Amino acid sequence: MRIGELARRGACDVETVRFYExxxxxxxxxxxxxxxxxxxEAHLTQLNFIRHCRSLGIGLADVRTLRRFQxxxxxxxxxxxxxxxxxxxxIHQQVxxxxxxxxxxxxxxxxxxxxxTASECGIMRNLEQAAEGEECSCHAIGNSR
Numbered sequence: 001m002r003i004g005e006l007a008r009r010g011a012c013d014v015e016t017v018r019f020y021e022x023x024x025x026x027x028x029x030x031x032x033x034x035x036x037x038x039x040x041e042a043h044l045t046q047l048n049f050i051r052h053c054r055s056l057g058i059g060l061a062d063v064r065t066l067r068r069f070q071x072x073x074x075x076x077x078x079x080x081x082x083x084x085x086x087x088x089x090x091i092h093q094q095v096x097x098x099x100x101x102x103x104x105x106x107x108x109x110x111x112x113x114x115x116x117t118a119s120e121c122g123i124m125r126n127l128e129q130a131a132e133g134e135e136c137s138c139h140a141i142g143n144s145r
Contacts, residue, residue: 001038003018003039056087065079105138111138
């Protein structure tokens with residue numbers, strides 16, 4: 001199959017396939033006499049594997065590591081477990097950061113409950129204070145942790 005079909009079957013853009021090739025995440029494709037790349041079902045499986053890893057938030061370096069394990073299935077999986085444990089910790093940190101952001105946005109929203117003009121709006125005052133280098137009420141939330 002050609003790159004367009006691979007991309008379509010892999011539910012991604014052609015540029016995504018090219019990117020994964022440049023990053024050496026996909027095995028090199030065979031070349032036809034006219035220079036076009038020829039992809040196999042194995043490439044589709046690799047592409048789906050990469051895309052699934054990426055959907056789990058796994059970074060390219062870690063996907064590359066997982067692809068090496070895929071290429072050598074007799075290796076012990078300790079490093080795979082460590083990689084996933086690290087990813088879980090990374091996601092946990094992102095969740096905590098998002099919770100803090102949510103609390104900050106609620107604090108910001110709590111500064112204005114009535115309909116005012118923009119010049120009287122507590123939200124705008126807080127945003128402008130932050131722009132001038134002063135602490136706003138929403139960031140006081142993050143500093144009190």
